[in-house]
Amino acid sequence: MLTLRPILSALRSIALISFTVGTTFLSASAFAEDVTASNPNPAKNVILIIGDGMDDHQITIARNYLKGAAGRLTLDDMPVRSSVAVLTVSEQAPDEYIYVADSACSGTSMSTGQATSRARIATTAKSDIDIETIVEMAHKSGFKTGIVSTSSVTDATPAVFASHIQYRFCENPEKMVTERFSCPQDLKANGGPGSISEQLAVSNVDVIFGGGMENFTPTVEGGSTSVLDSAIANGFTILKTKQDLNNVTTAGKVLGLFADKHLATKLRGEDGRIAEKPEPSLLNSVHWSLGEVDLPEPMTCETNPDAADTPSLLSMSSKAIELLSTDNDKGFFLMIExxxxxxxxxxxNPCGSIGELDQLDETVAYALKFADQHPGTLILVTADHAQAAQLVPESSMFSGLDIPVYSPGSMVRIITPEGGLMGVNYATNDFFAEEHTGAAVPLYANDVAIGKIDTYISQTDIFDIAKQHLGL
Ligand SMILES: [Zn+2]
Structure with missing residues (x-):
């Protein structure tokens, strides 16, 4: 499993000097070393940045569009790169593995150090025991904590860091018992902690930013006031708009809910287009080698008008870092999704994914700059699981054979800013939603982690790495 190799500071310096990375990083690291020398006990911070579904296909598609095929994302200049196994166990037989995760179980691996079954939020498979999270441990040890996401804050990835429930969809008191799913043992009436929003409202997390207001407007189970009122009674200042976010300076707990559901994406397909099915001619239905096929017309990505009033991931993350680091000698743990x-x-919708990856990359750049000035800061960037999108030839490599070869799925042909045509394909099913896939995911880290992370680790090791850095 993980080998956290202790390294001498001299060895670390040599690694920093000899590492072949961009000049910006080298000079910044040298600066960090100087700061360390003048302050031998800096605050210890962990910033864990999760790109949901951000596998190497997604990263490559985004790089091609945002920077060009020969260009580089900020991620590409980080000094530590590892590959992470995504472990998921069976709900019925927790000693058996299954091979494709969801965000609940993969997030739980990172937040608690224990693999669990799909849809579980920081609880064990089958036995349904709550597992303490890194956020809860950090708070108990005096660290400040934060959760930032472009989804509803009750969605699986943010939820696994500060709540415990059998089923991820039990997001608010009205969703605890439905026809399709239920969390009976988590009902307050049955001695449980209530829904995810109710748990977040009474949590000790210092900063929670994202969407999901609709999960805080229902009435708390067994009470007469809303979940939002419960959060206010528990000491949270509530933020609702971009302006609220810009203006907040409070030292107390802050809950920012900037949309009813998930936050709007930065980009979308031209005129709202998403992937479309190739259209074979009638003759092709007679025999696969006959007729011809019309592929979707090429398109560009465009700014999503729905996002005009939406705070960016960068603005939420930079505010969270500001609030968590001000007057704080101990340090903080912050998860950004x-x-x-x-x-x-x-x-x-590949343009939607590209815009989200762009938001992640600019947030990584900000976090790295913060770490340069706060050298006790460990930055980890990873994904929770792989996704459906594949980067494919924009027209088949077999098209020269003069037979209509085309994807059985849906595809987009994106005109890139450098003037190329990029094919993105989706073919995990014919349902209205594509599925996750099971490949290992990448992990990137800043110079603090040089020599401390093996080439191939498990998601549960990410919990150990963060825990060890904070000394928990
Ligand atoms: Zn998903």
Missing amino acids: SASIDKQSHAR
Whole structure:
């Protein structure tokens, strides 16, 4: 499993000097070393940035569009790169593995260090025991904590860091018992902690930013006031708009809910287009080698007008870092999620995913700058699971054979800013939503982690790495 190799500071310096990365990073690291020398006990911070569904296909598609095929994302210049196994166990037989995760179980691996079954929020498979999260442990040890997401804050990835429930869809008191799912043992009436929003409202998390207001307007179970009122009674200042976010300076707990559901994505397909099915001619239905096929017309990505009033991931994250680091000698743990890389891949909308990855990359750049000035800061960037999108030839490599070869799924042919044509394909099913896939995911880290992370680790090791850095 993980080998956290202790390294001498001299060795670390050599690694920093000899590492072949961009000049910006080298000079910034040298600066960090200087700061360390003048302050031997800096605050210890962990910033864990999760791109939901951000596998290497998603990263490559986004790089091609945003920077060009030979260009580089901020991610590409980070000094540590590892590959992470995504472990999921069976609900019925927790000693058996299954091979494709959801965000609930994969997030739980990172937040608690224990693999669980799909749809579980920081609880064990089958036995349904609550597992303490890194956010709860950090708070108990005196660290400040924060959760930022472009999804509803009750969605699986943010939820696994500060709540415990059998089923991820039990997001508010009205969703605890439905026809399709229920969380009976988590009902307050049965001695449980209530829904995800009710748990977040009474949590000790210092900063919670994202969407999901609709999960805070229902009445708390067994009470007469809303979940939002419960959060206010528990000391949270509530933010609702971009302006609220810009203006907040409070030292107390802050809950920012900037949309009813998930936050709007930065980009969308031209005129709202998503992937479309290739259209074979009638003759092709007679025999696969006959007739011809019309592929979807090429398109560009465009700014999503729905996002005009939506705070960016960067603005939420930079405010969270400001609030968590001000007057704080101990340090903090902050989880930041770019959620809709996944959601837009489910929706076969590659431009949506590209915009979300762009938001993640600019947030990573900000976090790295913060770490340069606060050298006790460990930055980890990873994904929770792989997704459906594939980067494919924009027209078949077999098209020269003069037979109509085309994807059985849906595809987009994106005109890139560098003037190329990029094919993105979705073919996990014919349902209205694509599915996750099971490949290992990438992990990137800043210079603090050099020599401390093996080439191939498990998601549960990410919990150990963060825990060890904070000394929990
Ligand atoms: Zn998903």
